[in-house]
Amino acid sequence: MAGIDETDSLKLIGETVKLKIGSRNPFQYKPPDYANTVSAVMTSKSKTDQIEAVLEVIDRVKRENIPRGLVLDPSVVTPDKPRKVEEMVKIKAVLGKGNSAGEVVSVQDVSTGKDFAMKTILIIHFNKDEIRAWVHLADLDKAPKLYSFHMEDNKVIVKMEIVKGKQLSDIMVSEGFIKLMQDEEKSEERRYFSLLLLHGMLENFDLLKKGKFTHGDVHGGNVMVLHTLDVQSIDFGSAKSIRNNDGIDHAQRLKADLVNIVHQFFASYTGVHFQNRGAIQEALEKKDFQEVRRDMAKIPAADRNWLFSVMLMVFETVRCSRQEGFADTGAVAAAVAGMLPPRAELEDIKRKLAVLLFPEKYTNRFHGSEFVTEQEVILPEGATILDDPDLADLATLVDLEKDFGDLSFF
Ligand SMILES: Nc1ncnc2c1ncn2[C@@H]1O[C@H](COP(=O)(O)OP(=O)(O)O)[C@@H](O)[C@H]1O
Ligand SMILES: [Mg+2]
Incomplete structure (x- = not known):
C-alpha cells in the first residue's frame, strides 16, 4: 500500500x-x-x-443519511447491526500479513455461519481506488469477491472471499517449489508453471487496465495462485484510477507493474529474486544484462536466453510511453499462451503442479517443519557458476531484438 x-x-x-x-x-x-x-x-x-x-x-x-458501510453479499455477511465487528464474527485463523494493514484473518459470521477473510485498514491509509479496482477485478473472477466494507472507529473493515490457493511468495519457499527447481525431470513443468503465472499476471494487468486502473504493488505477497493454477490479484491498497491530468504518471505506473510481473516470472522460473529491482529494469531498458550477471550466474545459458527473450517481449510493450499501443499486452499474452502445450496436456501438467505445490490440499503430507526459509532457496546443489565474462551466450538476444519486428505477435 x-x-x-x-x-x-x-x-x-x-x-x-x-x-x-x-x-x-x-x-x-x-x-x-x-x-x-x-x-x-x-x-x-x-x-x-x-x-x-x-x-x-x-x-x-x-x-445525506450516509451509511457506515456497504454489504455486497448479505448471504455471507450480516448487514449492518449497531454492534462492533468483534461481536459479529469469530476469528478462526490468520491468513496472512502484509506490509500495511494488520493481519488478514479468516472469520466466521455469527449470524450467517459463513467463513470469509477480513482485512482492517486504518482510515488514514485508506485509498478509495482500492475498493474500485478490487470490485472491477473481482467481478471478472480475478480477485477474491468483496462481501462488504464498513467504517468502525478509525478503521475500514473489509470482508472478502477466502482465496482458494496460496500467495506466490509462500509457494516460492515451499518444498514442492524447490523440487520443481531442482529436479531435472521436472524442467518442463517448471517452464509451464512460470508461463502459466506470467499469463495469469498479464491477464489481470490487462483487465485492470481496461477498467482504467493500475495495481501499483505487484509482488509475490499480492499474487495468489489458486489450486487450479489460475492467478488472482489481491491487495489493491496502492491501486490508482487512470485519469487524465491528475498529475500522476500513469505510464510509469503501468511500466512498474509490468516490470514487477517480469520479475515474478523470472523468480518463478529460476527461484532467484533479483537483488536490485532497479537493475532488472535498467537491464531491460538497455537490453544489456551485464548488471544482473551476478543474479544470473547459476542459470544455464539456454535458460537465460529463453528467459530474457520472454522478459524483453513483455517489456517491449512499455519501452516508451509515447509508442503506439503502449502497455497493450494482449498480443504478448497470446504469445505466452502459444508457448503452453495443447489443452489436454496442459490440464495434466496443472494437475501435477497442483499436487506438488499444494500438498496440504492434494496429499496428506503437509508438515510445517518441512518448509524451508527463503534463505535456503537458492539453486540446485552443485550448479556451477558459469565462467562467462562476455555473456557470449546472450548474443542470440541481439538477433532476437532485431527479429522483434518480424515476430508474428507484434
Ligand atoms: N482473501 C484472502 N484469502 C486468503 N488470504 C488472504 C486474502 N487476502 C489477504 N490474504 C493474505 O494476507 C496477506 C496480506 O493481505 P494484503 O491485502 O496483501 O494486505 P497488505 O495491504 O497489508 O499488504 C496476503 O499477502 C495474503 O497472504
Ligand atoms: Mg499486500
Missing part, C-alpha cells in the same frame, strides 16, 4: 472547511492510531476550524 493520500483523507471534512495540507493543519500531526477518532483542540486559534470541521462531518452524515 502506498503512502497516505492526504487530500483524500480530508475530503470527509467537507467543502465548507478547506484545510490546507502542508500548512498548520490541526489534524496533521496525529499518529495514525488516533487519527479519525475524537481529537482534542490543538490551539485556541484552530479551535473554530476544528469545531466547524467536526460539525460538517456530523451534519453530512445526518443530511
